[in-house]
Amino acid sequence: MDFSVGDFLTSKVKEAASTLPELGKDFDPEIRLSEANFGDFQSNGVLSYCGKKKLNPRATAQSLCENFAQQHANEYTIECAGPGFLNLTIKDGALIQWLLQFHTSDAYDGHLKSIFSDKTVVVDYSSPNTAKRMHVGHLRSMVIGEALQRFVRFSGGKVIRDNHLGDWGTQFGILLMEIKRTGYVFNESPTEAIEHLEHLYQVGVQATKDDPKALDEAHKELLKLQQGDTENKTLWKKINDISYQSFDAIYQRMGVTFDYVLGESFYCDQVDAVYQALQQHKLAVLDQGALVVFHSEHPRFCKQPFIIRKSDGASNYASTDLATVKYRTDQLKADAMIYVTDARQCDHFEQLFLTVKKWFACENKPIPGLYHAYFGMVLDNTGKAIKTRDGKPIQLHALLDEAVTRAYDLICTKSPDLSEEEKRHVAEVIGCGSIKYADLSQDRTSNYRFDFDKMIRFEGNTAPYLLYAVARIHAIFRKLNLDETNCTFSQVPHQFSTETERSLAHKLIAFPTVLSMAIQDLKPHYLCRYLFELAGCFSTFYKADKVIIDDKTSQNLRLLLCKATLSTLEKGVYLLGLETVERM
Ligand code: ARG
Numbered sequence: 229m230d231f232s233v234g235d236f237l238t239s240k241v242k243e244a245a246s247t248l249p250e251l252g253k254d255f256d257p258e259i260r261l262s263e264a265n266f267g268d269f270q271s272n273g274v275l276s277y278c279g280k281k282k283l284n285p286r287a288t289a290q291s292l293c294e295n296f297a298q299q300h301a302n303e304y305t306i307e308c309a310g311p312g313f314l315n316l317t318i319k320d321g322a323l324i325q326w327l328l329q330f331h332t333s334d335a336y337d338g339h340l341k342s343i344f345s346d347k348t349v350v351v352d353y354s355s356p357n358t359a360k361r362m363h364v365g366h367l368r369s370m371v372i373g374e375a376l377q378r379f380v381r382f383s384g385g386k387v388i389r390d391n392h393l394g395d396w397g398t399q400f401g402i403l404l405m406e407i408k409r410t411g412y413v414f415n416e417s418p419t420e421a422i423e424h425l426e427h428l429y430q431v432g433v434q435a436t437k438d439d440p441k442a443l444d445e446a447h448k449e450l451l452k453l454q455q456g457d458t459e460n461k462t463l464w465k466k467i468n469d470i471s472y473q474s475f476d477a478i479y480q481r482m483g484v485t486f487d488y489v490l491g492e493s494f495y496c497d498q499v500d501a502v503y504q505a506l507q508q509h510k511l512a513v514l515d516q517g518a519l520v521v522f523h524s525e526h527p528r529f530c531k532q533p534f535i536i537r538k539s540d541g542a543s544n545y546a547s548t549d550l551a552t553v554k555y556r557t558d559q560l561k562a563d564a565m566i567y568v569t570d571a572r573q574c575d576h577f578e579q580l581f582l583t584v585k586k587w588f589a590c591e592n593k594p595i596p597g598l599y600h601a602y603f604g605m606v607l608d609n610t611g612k613a614i615k616t617r618d619g620k621p622i623q624l625h626a627l628l629d630e631a632v633t634r635a636y637d638l639i640c641t642k643s644p645d646l647s648e649e650e651k652r653h654v655a656e657v658i659g660c661g662s663i664k665y666a667d668l669s670q671d672r673t674s675n676y677r678f679d680f681d682k683m684i685r686f687e688g689n690t691a692p693y694l695l696y697a698v699a700r701i702h703a704i705f706r707k708l709n710l711d712e713t714n715c716t717f718s719q720v721p722h723q724f725s726t727e728t729e730r731s732l733a734h735k736l737i738a739f740p741t742v743l744s745m746a747i748q749d750l751k752p753h754y755l756c757r758y759l760f761e762l763a764g765c766f767s768t769f770y771k772a773d774k775v776i777i778d779d780k781t782s783q784n785l786r787l788l789l790c791k792a793t794l795s796t797l798e799k800g801v802y803l804l805g806l807e808t809v810e811r812m
Contacts, residue, residue, distance in 0.1 A: 229329050231339035232740035234259050237269055237304075237316055244295040250283055251292070259316075261741050267307070267315035268734055269741075275312040285312030320723045323733050327788050328717060333795035337382075340740055342747040343597070344385035347563040350556050351377040351387055354484065355569070357394030358471035358491070359403055359429060361422050362478055363621035364614050364678065365570075368603045371667045373568035374484050374805040375752040376601060380566070382803055383747055388560055392552065393491030395468050399429060401450025403467065404460055405442065406432035408449070414466050418473035419625075425467060454496075454542070468493075478624050482660060483805060495551040499543045502550045503536065509590040511583065512536060521583050534579035546580065553584050557596050564597030566750065571602040571673065601750040604675035614678050632659030634684045638692065643812055654812045658684070658692055661806040665691035668804050669756035689760040694801060695808055697763040701794040702810040704775055705787075712791060720785045728769040732789050735765045739796050743803070752804060759800045766793045 230236035241257040251274075258273035274292060278285035289312040296306050296314075303322035307315045318326070330336060353373020356366050381387045406412075406428040414421060435442040453460040472489070479485065503519055506512035512521050517539030523529040536546045556562040567577060577600040588595045608614040616622050636655035639646070646654065666683035669690075670676040686692045705712040724730040738758065746754040775786045801808050 229326055231330055231336060232341075232744065233318060233326065233737045234261070234269060234741035234744065235341070237271075240300060241271055241273075241292070241296060241314070241316075244292055244299065247295060248288070248291055250281075250288055251277065257314075261738050262315060267305070267317035268737065269316045270309075271314040271316065274314065278312060288312065289314055318734070318737060320730070323730075323737065324720060324722060324724075324785070324788075326737055327733060327792050328720070331717070331788055331792040331795055332713075333799040336740075336795070336799055338384065340383045340743060340747075342380070342383035342385070342744060344380045344564060344747065345383050347385050347597075348561050349380050349385045349387050349564045349566065349597075350390050350560060350562045351380065351566045351568070352390050352392050353377070353566075353568040354475075354479075354486075355392040355394065356475060357397060357399070358468045359399055359422075360426050360471070362475060362624040364606050364624060364627055365621060366624060367606065367627075367663070368570070368667055368672070368676075369568045370479075370482060370484055371664045371805065372601065372603055372672055372752065373566075374482070374664075375668055375803065376566060376568065376750055378803045378805060379743070379747045379750075379752070382743070385564075388488065388556075388562065389486045390488045390490060390556075391486040393468070393472075393489060395471075395491035396493040396496065396548070398450060400453055400464055400467070401446040401448075402432035402436060403429050404449035404453065404463055405446045406435070407463060414470065418470045419477075421470045422474045425470070478628070481625075481628055481656075482664070483807065490552075490555075492545070492548040495548040495555065496543065498551040498555060499537075499547040502547060502554065505591070506536065506550075506583070506587060509587060511586055511590070521579070523579070523582050526582065528575075529579055529582065532575075534583055536583075545576065549576075549580050550583065550587075553580070553596070553598075557588075557593070562596055563594075564599065566599045566601055568601045568603070571604055574600065574602055577602075599750060601672065603672040607675050607677045609677050609679040609681075611677065628660060628663065631663050631680065631684065632656055634680055635659035635662065635692075638684060638686075639812065642686070646811065650811065654809050657807045657809050658695060658812075661691040661695060664806055665694070665756065665804065668752040669760075671753050672751060689756065691806060694759055694763055694797060695806075696812060697766060698794065698797050698801065698808045699810060699812040700770075701766070701790050701797075704790055708776060708787075710787075712794060715787070715791065717784050717788045717791075719781050720788060721781055724785070725782060726773050728772040729786065729789060732765045732769045732793065735762050736789075736792050736796055739800070755800055755804060759797060762793065762796060762800075766790075 238257055238259045241259065245251040245255050255277050256273050257271040259269050259271050262268060262270040274289045275285050278288050289308045293306050293308045293314060303319055305317045305319060309315050351373055354370040356362055377387050377389050403425065410428065412428060416424060432446065436446050449460060453464055506521065512519050515533060518535050519537035520533035520535050522533050534546055535544065536550060538544055556565060581598040584598065585595050606614050614622060632655050635658035636651060639651050639654050639658065662683040667676060683690055684692060686696055702712065724733065742754055742758040746752060773786060775790060777783045798808055
């Protein structure tokens with residue numbers, strides 16, 4: 229049995245097609261999850277293939293059906309529909325076999341294949357700029373990136389999590405100037421210090437606007453830093469250390485860890501090699517003093533250049549990113565890179581990727597897979613950019629605190645019997661989980677409205693709804709005094725006895741296919757939608773069919789369904805980066 233019924237069907241339908249002369253080797257059955265009521269999967273490939281080759285789709289589909297049925301009639305029903313679609317439904321016996329094999333979440337491990345399987349994949353996420361606190365705008369990269377790196381790892385990718393800090397920007401000139409002007413000394417806690425630095429930076433920005441002398445001073449400080457001046461280097465390092473300590477407090481709370489924290493500064497002395505290589509390959513040219521790359525084949529980038537060295541000779545975001553790709557392929561042996569940033573950086577990454585492809589091709593180096601998993605803005609519930617009352621960005625730690633407080637209130641009403649300690653723990657899991665889930669359950673490419681009232685409640689496609697479904701299944705096993713991690717299901721019927729059992733089981737086998745789609749498109753919301761529907765199917769099943777019954781074989785099958793649902797929900801929620809609780 230395959231974990232992914234979708235993949236299994238793809239190979240078996242291909243096999244059945246291979247004996248039909250009209251369907252060549254290039255035939256792709258295009259197996260998809262079908263919309264409700266038309267079987268589990270559908271194959272649309274015959275229609276498009278016959279369209280291209282001017283064949284009769286209905287007749288071809290019919291022969292394919294017969295071929296497939298000869299081999300697999302015991303496990304699958306196959307039907308020809310419409311002008312040439314195939315509907316494929318798994319039969320009860322085979323479905324129960326699948327459940328018996330894949331009801332524990334560790335049984336899932338190592339089965340799912342994706343374009344990232346066996347590849348070394350750098351996931352570049354969070355990556356905030358230093359010298360500032362993290363605010364609500366920093367949420368999405370961290371949350372989406374964490375889910376994506378888990379997806380890639382689950383499908384057998386060797387993941388390298390890299391936090392590419394913005395630690396080498398022009399902000400340091402202004403900040404260094406202001407630190408020196410005010411005689412700031414670093415003797416506060418990281419949280420206070422970073423807030424203080426943020427304030428100094430704002431004062432500095434205003435000063436450079438009001439006074440050209442200040443602007444000049446800031447430039448000089450930046451130059452000194454770039455030339456390695458000891459005093460400035462020491463201050464710069466202190467600022468970065470303090471920034472990271474304040475970020476780390478958030479990472480710990482959100483369950484995020486990195487393998488590398490190589491900021492932009494790490495690549496400073498690698499940019500010269502990039503300038504040289506790109507000039508040597510005639511990809512980069514001098515334009516008004518700056519070194520730039522034009523992409524003549526592109527409608528916009530033929531005129532809008534990718535500036536890789538500024539006219540004053542300084543490196544920039546593009547230069548360090550080019551050096552980063554080289555470092556990741558040469559040193560970290562990366563086969564692919566996934567960048568998780570906001571959509572405003574789409575042009576940057578498109579230009580970066582185009583440049584890298586040409587550059588590596590010139591050097592006959594394998595071109596890594598380059599993916600920009602971009603996301604929209606965080607808006608308030610009226611659709612405006614989210615801010616505090618006085619117009620400032622909302623600090624991330626304050627946002628998490630509020631979520632946890634709200635989750636605590638919710639849990640006190642729902643489960644007053646939990647101990648105080650449990651309430652606190654569940655509130656932390658639900659609070660942080662709700663923030664993550666609300667973000668992940670939206671298509672990442674659109675803007676998303678941040679709304680506490682909608683995300684922290686037990687109704688709808690929310691984290692509390694899913695986490696509650698998990699806790700409820702644990703409660704069923706507790707009631708029966710069974711250890712859900714170790715129970716076995718030796719005797720089960722070969723057929724389902726109710727439609728609700730059957731629908732739940734059919735929903736369960738869709739999990740691998742949904743995951744494949746989510747990994748392929750780097751879109752966690754597919755998985756969220758699926759888990760929400762699965763929890764809904766479970767709830768319908770649980771209301772309709774009693775689990776604890778006299779007939780022990782039937783009870784076994786129902787418990788098997790509970791166990792498989794639990795494993796799927798827990799695995800799914802884990803892949804999204806959320807924690808679960810056994811009781812709430
Ligand atoms: N520091 C950048 C920002 O705050 C994100 C960096 C993303 N990673 C990269 N390699 N460019 O927007």
